Amino acid sequence: MGTNRRNFLAAGATGTAGAVLATPNLASAQPRIRWRCPGSFPKSLDTLYGAQEFIARRVSEMTEGAFQIQMFAAGELVPALQVLDAAGAGTVECGYTSGYYYIGKDPSLALPCTIPFGLNTRQTWSWLNHGGGRQICAEVYRDQGVVGIPAGNTGAQMGGWFRKEIRNVGDLQGLKFRIAGYGGAVLQKLGVVAQQIGGPDIYPALERGVIDGAEWVGPYDDEKLGFNRVAQYYYYPGWWEYAPSIDMMVNAQAWDALPKQYQAIFEAACAEAWHWMPGRYDSLNPPALRRLIASGTQLRGFPRDVMLACYRSAQELYREIGDGNPRFKRIHAEWDKYRLDQEAWFRVAEDSLANLLAVATQQRG
Template structure:
């Protein structure tokens, strides 16, 4: 007998037996099917696309055993009722932003973002190493959900206006669509604010129901056609420096998940958080150039407007904290983290960023 041939054949046979003996991953694990309504229009391939991306990654990492079926606004649940549907157990999970529901608990605004807040990098540090996610778990527990950070648009724009904003006086009486506590801040300066779901913003702006609206940034705003009904495009979006979007999971459904599925879901959401931010960073510059080429007038908010808004936001936080101890406690921790990070990045990154911006402009 050829000894070498016997060894090779035996090794191959052993390997084959091992393959045959390995159980199929999908059949070895429980098969779970969840429904996931979201708050963002299906036409937006980055916002809604991240919801799809997370579902795809969950399926891939469990060999199809854990499936999440995603839905757009209104297909199962209205855009601004996702948290209620998840908390009540009508669906297993939902993709939405906490600040849409701040009427239930003001701390839900901090979960997403509040005016003059954290950058994208700072926000992730706060969530993962600064204690943010642990603090938010307490807020979500009262709503019957577990919140998992699952998306971030990065810095947003200041929105679309039919007329120029040259001073604080120009804000008075302005009807403006905005979400979160940015609306409360602008309300202090005379703006009449409205929270309108994404699919309904364009018709409201077109019909003159509102005078202006903010959404996300150039790529999405171009898709939604806001440049066709408003001429002036302002920056920065000081109320949404880095809004975090969450996968909200019914608390009981989350508890019932096998440990491996919990790990998979959290990993997929982490991927989604960074996938969204990176994709917007790639897509927004070209979209902004197209908007300007089509006639959009790009404007920066005047310094006195930004200063007035900053002061009004600090007044707002003090007022809310005076009547809501939990908001005050979370905000104080968040603000201490923000101040320290701002000083650190001012030295470490902003100095170089400002130099490069000025130098590039001279080329």
């Protein structure tokens, strides 16, 4: 190798090293941002509230601490059912909550979250991110002053806790039941007195007899909240919440002002949390259900006639809402078309095998 070539390579290596050393890290290159994020869930629920903490941690890690989000549980900064209001008004930069808590503002807010007899977890993610769901629902969120980003999903929920057995449709008459979203409107058609109560307030209402029953999420969370101590019968399935998607609702102006790189990081953290949550629940719910049954909880399935009556009531409700709200009708039509395709596919590839395995496992046992 000639002298000139050796000098050239040495100079190149030195220059490259200098360039690397001179490159600032992300934290110093990007603006330092501090956001506040109230949520609709108590800290005792380490999966629902834990998803908030998960998002904050991932955003901080991916920005080397430059973007920090301070998380607040329900009631610490904002009441549980006013998180969307605070984020939309710009009182806070974002909030972690479920769209179906706010159907009084716009019935379409339920569709990207969940509606009775809806999509399962995988289908929900598919519709939101590959079936045009997020795009078609963006206008709904913008009308509330926010950008909605899917950031959690509980998976299929349970049907709730009751002081008495539900043997037929007549047993629903006059029942005072805590339930969120359109599940309450469906049950009201069958005589139930539906009440929406924030998570921290459900146990005392059930204990004092203000309500006769309550639904929340599933065995792991329900055990933590102690519902088995004040109600004996635990029903399934939670047909009104097959796979509710929880949103990070970001103030629209705060989102638009966020650097594009931070937007991408925020989206990535929310997507991680969305999948982290059902995975964690799938791990924690089976042993929790065994503990509840061992402690005396009576596990019951809703009778078939009750389920079919609720299904018919739900379809009637959607027609009524659509007649009064063209946007709901339009989005629901797109959603329902996607649902039918998904059901046809899952019957072939997923449900057939799941049903076989259920029978085979029983026979083996």
